[in-house]
Amino acid sequence: MTTRYAGIAWTGTGYRVEVLDGAGRRVTEPRGWGADRVAELIAWLRELGREHPLAAVFDSTNGLLDGPMTAAGLEVYRADPWLLPPRPRFGSVPAHQLAEQARNTPGALARVTAEGGTLTGRxxxxxxxxxxxxxxxxxxxxxxxxxxxxxxxxxxxxxxxxxxxxxxxxxxxxxxxxxxxxxxxxxxxxxxxxxxxxxxxxxxxxxxxxxxxxxxxxxxxxxxxxxxxxxxxxxxxxxxxxxxxxxxxxxxxxxxxxxxxxxxxxxxxxxxxxxxxxxxxxxxxxxxxxxxxxxxxxxxxxxxxxxxxxxxxxxxxxxxxxxxxxxxxxxxxxxxxxxxxxxxxxxxxxxxxxxxxx
Structure with missing residues (x-):
């Protein structure tokens, strides 16, 4: 089964998630989650991961999700700034771009571990x-x-x-x-x-x-x-x-x-x-x-x-x-x-x- 890529972006109010398949097609419509609904977001991602392997991807300005996601057994990756387009002044790189980066260059991403957290590899x-x-x-x-x-x-x-x-x-x-x-x-x-x-x-x-x-x-x-x-x-x-x-x-x-x-x-x-x-x-x-x-x-x-x-x-x-x-x-x-x-x-x-x- 091919891997799906869930780009997770943070905004001033919560998270935006976009999931792409290996061909770059949307698996679901983009979804938003409030910062108080992280448990629901993780449960949703785990459910998606039952059908196909799923890689969750965020950038280095998001240090709030690696802990709960790795604890939940999700496969988590960090896309570093030199791989990504410029960010807005407030907020991360958009979810679609995070998912695309993971799909196009999966080997360039850092696999986040529970021991290393968001700083894994750095x-x-x-x-x-x-x-x-x-x-x-x-x-x-x-x-x-x-x-x-x-x-x-x-x-x-x-x-x-x-x-x-x-x-x-x-x-x-x-x-x-x-x-x-x-x-x-x-x-x-x-x-x-x-x-x-x-x-x-x-x-x-x-x-x-x-x-x-x-x-x-x-x-x-x-x-x-x-x-x-x-x-x-x-x-x-x-x-x-x-x-x-x-x-x-x-x-x-x-x-x-x-x-x-x-x-x-x-x-x-x-x-x-x-x-x-x-x-x-x-x-x-x-x-x-x-x-x-x-x-x-x-x-x-x-x-x-x-x-x-x-x-x-x-x-x-x-x-x-x-x-x-x-x-x-x-x-x-x-x-x-x-x-x-x-x-x-x-x-x-x-x-x-x-x-x-x-």
Missing amino acids: ADEYFDGVRRSEPIQAALTAAGRCFEHGRRDTPQIALTFDDGPDPVHTRQILRTLDRYGVRATFFCVGHHVAALPDEVRRIVAAGHEIGNHSWSHPFLPDLTPEELREQLDRTGDAVARVTGEAPVWFRPPYGALTPGVLATLEGHPTTMTLWDVDSRDWARPGPERIAATVLEAAGPGSVVLLHEGAGDRGQTVRALPSIIEGLLERGLEPVTVGELSASADRTGTGRRPAAEPH
Whole structure:
């Protein structure tokens, strides 16, 4: 049986999908899905894949679908910018062009794995950008424009959750945080904020902090300065419409940096926020391993990277009670990034984050 190619484009409101067969004919009429209907989109693609092999294709400005799609067993590919026509300032390459690129040059696409995520095949490029950015990042840290960890002599720690809000896992995480009476920071993507504003309101009403995590979770080095600013500003505006206040903190997806990215961020009003403890929950190693990873690495002033959205985060939910209990037993109080930074030693650069595929 011949392979079908599902091009998946993101827009300001959701996703557009176009499916072509090996001869370039439409298999179905193009369809649209809201950002709150990813589970339905995946179920639809899986059903199509029962009849013929199906390859789902998106570009590097879409970092929100690889997790749930690979977890669902779909065959997922990334088409890189040098293969594609120019993008609009806001949005990905159109779905039809993504499907056509996959059909015409399937061997040029990167097969996305659960372990590598959207950065599959680009780890060397990622680490090279991080290395070249270190002097600039150190200067931003010294100037208070970049935050990686708090003071090492203060018994506080920041739990942070990326990629939400999520229609299921956000509420579960909030219930656990409330049970222990601790606060956290949620780095939300604009795509999900616009689709699930009530979940954002729940986060804020519970006393937690909202951060900016871009609109579509792109690989930032692939964006122009204008596209990067658009991602940040639209997300900030979406959060402000829901909560009345734009986020102060911005976390770059994957922690991906280059000198060019930092030059753009330096002129933006948000403060870049990284981490010094990666739970690696995106790899889904099991709740016990997630909790052990955090508790083995965390100490006073740590910023812990966890996830609430863009994939199956059930293991994170199940690991959270053990994480909180272990921190409290050590006398470490979970607080928001804002609270942790208030007493931070901004002269230290901390440790570099590891590659974060989700």
